[in-house]
Amino acid sequence: MAARGVRGPGGAKLFRNKTVNTVLVVPTKARKYRKALYVFNFVLTGFGLTCLSLSIVMLSLSNKTFFPEWAFQILLVIAFIVLFIGGLGGRGAVVSFKCLQYGEFNYWLMVLTLLVSLLIATELVGGVWAVVSWGVVSSETADSKSDAFTENFENTVRQQLTNQPELWWDLQKALECCGYDNNTIPSPLATGKYCTTESSTSATGCKDQLWQELADNSLPFAIFAIAFFAIQLAVCISGMCLACIIKAQEPIYRD
Numbered sequence: 682m683a684a685r686g687v688r689g690p691g692g693a694k695l696f697r698n699k700t701v702n703t704v705l706v707v708p709t710k711a712r713k714y715r716k717a718l719y720v721f722n723f724v725l726t727g728f729g730l731t732c733l734s735l736s737i738v739m740l741s742l743s744n745k746t747f748f749p750e751w752a753f754q755i756l757l758v759i760a761f762i763v764l765f766i767g768g769l770g771g772r773g774a775v776v777s778f779k780c781l782q783y784g785e786f787n788y789w790l791m792v793l794t795l796l797v798s799l800l801i802a803t804e805l806v807g808g809v810w811a812v813v814s815w816g817v818v819s820s821e822t823a824d825s826k827s828d829a830f831t832e833n834f835e836n837t838v839r840q841q842l843t844n845q846p847e848l849w850w851d852l853q854k855a856l857e858c859c860g861y862d863n864n865t866i867p868s869p870l871a872t873g874k875y876c877t878t879e880s881s882t883s884a885t886g887c888k889d890q891l892w893q894e895l896a897d898n899s900l901p902f903a904i905f906a907i908a909f910f911a912i913q914l915a916v917c918i919s920g921m922c923l924a925c926i927i928k929a930q931e932p933i934y935r936d
Contacts, residue, residue, distance in 0.1 A: 711781060714923040715774050721915040722770035728909050729763030732756055746848075749837040762800060763913075769793040770916055777923055790924035797917040804910060842870055850874075856894070858887035 707763035739746065773789030780787040809830075839861055842849045853859060853873025861873035864886040866878045875884035 683741055705712055711777070713903055714919050715777050718770055718777075718923060721919055722767055723775065725763060725770070725912045725916050726767035728912060729760050732763065733760035736760055749834075749841050751837075755768060759800070761798065761815065763856065764798050766793060766800075766916070769796070770920060773920060773923075778931055779929075789903040790920045793918055794921045797823050797913055797920070801910070801917065804913075808897060845873065847880045852891070853887055856890045857884060858890050859884040860886050860893075862886050862888045 696822060704855065736753050739748075739753040740750065740757070752843060769789050770793050773787055773793055777787055779785075849870065850873060853875065858864070859873045859876040860868050860883075863871060864876065864883045865871055865880050866876050866883075871883070873887075874883070877883040
């Protein structure tokens, strides 16, 4: 079915479908949303490739880090989801004007909006947990749930450190501390150079120092996370606006 484009009031584009006596009004802002979707989707795909590279590298070096392997597996899953979203966004932008022309639903952009919304919601939950865990805000209910998740995470970290004795020895030596939260022998993680059987002569535990070192060097990761979140939000908004415009147009019937 061929279609012919002409200009309407305010520069809006009118598509005439020759098989039915109908003209669909396409707002000029649809073109802007499509350009925005192209740009933000391209940047988001770049972030996805970065996450994919980081996860692969860290998984290959999992025996040299105290973070549990599942943390990098989650990052790998996020990378694949983001790349899949990038494919959806690109395809949705390509077919957007065809959907505008025939007044059809753009299911590519609908699925894109749904997936990005779910990803954003998951990241917000993780962000709330981090804020509550660091004591930025306080709530009895939130603290109890956060403490349970934090305890499970730290148990996994302890198990990882137990399985990495050489790495844990080097960390204790570099931080001049002993053990994780118990700094006396025979605690399973009190294996460092500064460990003794008496708490008065043994070095302090490494837990607080370890997480403080991570916090002191977290700025680049925080910037990456904020930019990543902002790009996802931009893709979600531009894709949703373009999808909504497509079905918001009422056909104008001609005699």
